[in-house]
Amino acid sequence: MADGHSVVTTGPLAGHTVQDLLHAHPGELLGPRLDPASGFxxxxxxxxxxxxxxxxxxxxxxxxxxxxxxxxxxxxxxxxxxxxxxxxxxxxxxxxxxxxxxxxxxxxxxxxxxxxxxxxxxxxxxxxxxxxxxxxxxxxxxxxxxxxxxxxxxxxxxxxxxxxxGGVGELVRCAQFTLVGVRGGETTELGGSFGLVTVVEGTLTVEAGGERVEVAPFGTVLVPAWAQRVTLTGTGRALIATP
Missing domain, CATH: 2.60.120.10 (Jelly Rolls)
Structure with a gap:
């Protein structure tokens, strides 16, 4: 589950909640289109x-x-x-x-x-x-x-x-969010907002903002808006949700 109460598990910000990051780095996390006062x-x-x-x-x-x-x-x-x-x-x-x-x-x-x-x-x-x-x-x-x-x-x-x-491409687009399916070997532009990347098949390496993390099935990575894009490598499939 990824929401304001979820806890970062790896990297220099491990142990902090998404809500902590929202307070400390609102623009870098959410991008310019979203109001941090409204929460994640x-x-x-x-x-x-x-x-x-x-x-x-x-x-x-x-x-x-x-x-x-x-x-x-x-x-x-x-x-x-x-x-x-x-x-x-x-x-x-x-x-x-x-x-x-x-x-x-x-x-x-x-x-x-x-x-x-x-x-x-x-x-x-x-x-x-x-x-x-x-x-x-x-x-x-x-x-x-x-x-x-x-x-x-x-x-x-x-x-x-x-x-x-086939579970890839744009699956849902509405006023509240967009959901796309992506396979390994593809780069996805985030459009000025954060992306929630959830691996649903295989194991993928998620690359964004100069960082790389290997993600097993059902793991989720929060990619902040400042990273602008996310690249998946490996054999598998992920779902990417953006606001």
């Missing part, structure tokens, strides 16, 4: 689903600011499927390498047998509609009124099929 904007997760996750929905920015707090973000997200057991479901079929864009306001649920990468706005605001008849608890309450207020019946997930992309 993206969150990366790896989800290993062994049971049905709740049917849920997230607000957009305006709804989150009205319903939660003035500084709160909404939660638009995208999923890239790394492993799919036979018969695994979302309420729709998926295969390895598919990518699904989930804009705020879209009802969604993940089923068992899925291992996936998720990139989202850095927000924990989730409204549960249904939890598969599991016992209610303080940590898993339903939010029916809030869900009705933010759900948009006209929205559905937007698929980018692995059969069309």
């Amino acid at each position: 904007p993206l969150l990366i997760k790896l989800l290993d689903c062994r049971d049905w996750l709740s049917v849920q929905v997230h607000p957009d920015d305006a709804q989150a600011q009205a319903m939660v707090s003035p500084g709160e973000r909404g939660k638009t997200e995208a999923w890239h499927f790394l492993h799919v057991d036979p018969g695994a479901q979302l309420l729709a079929g998926v295969v390895v390498g598919d990518t699904l864009f989930i804009p705020a306001g879209t009802l969604h649920a993940l089923g068992p047998g899925l291992l996936l990468y998720e990139v989202q706005q850095a927000s924990d605001t989730t409204y549960r509609v249904y939890d598969w008849d599991r016992p209610a608890s303080a940590g898993r309450a339903l939010h029916l009124e809030e869900s009705v207020a933010v759900t948009r019946a006209d929205l559905g997930g937007a698929w980018t099929a692995a059969s069309e992309t």
Whole structure:
């Protein structure tokens, strides 16, 4: 997971959190387009689903600011499927390498047998509609009124099929983030902002700003905006998220 609370593991800044770096080096980390006062904007997760996750929905920015707090973000997200057991479901079929864009306001649920990468706005605001008849608890309450207020019946997930992309190239572009798949041997321009590089196949060497680090599967490297570009070497594939 890469967000404001994640801890640097290697190099001279090892032990510092991303939030520490944001305070000490805001421009170098985020680039000129983002306001450091708003915090680190993206969150990366790896989800290993062994049971049905709740049917849920997230607000957009305006709804989150009205319903939660003035500084709160909404939660638009995208999923890239790394492993799919036979018969695994979302309420729709998926295969390895598919990518699904989930804009705020879209009802969604993940089923068992899925291992996936998720990139989202850095927000924990989730409204549960249904939890598969599991016992209610303080940590898993339903939010029916809030869900009705933010759900948009006209929205559905937007698929980018692995059969069309092979898991490389631009997979998602929205107002909140861009997600691209990149293979070893390629250089990616970051466009004036930071990049979150997550290796999803093989082992790759990530080169940026004069530094090199070898990254095993499911490791993530935060490349600051000042580095401008990132080069991957080796045999494998990575996902790069930028704001």
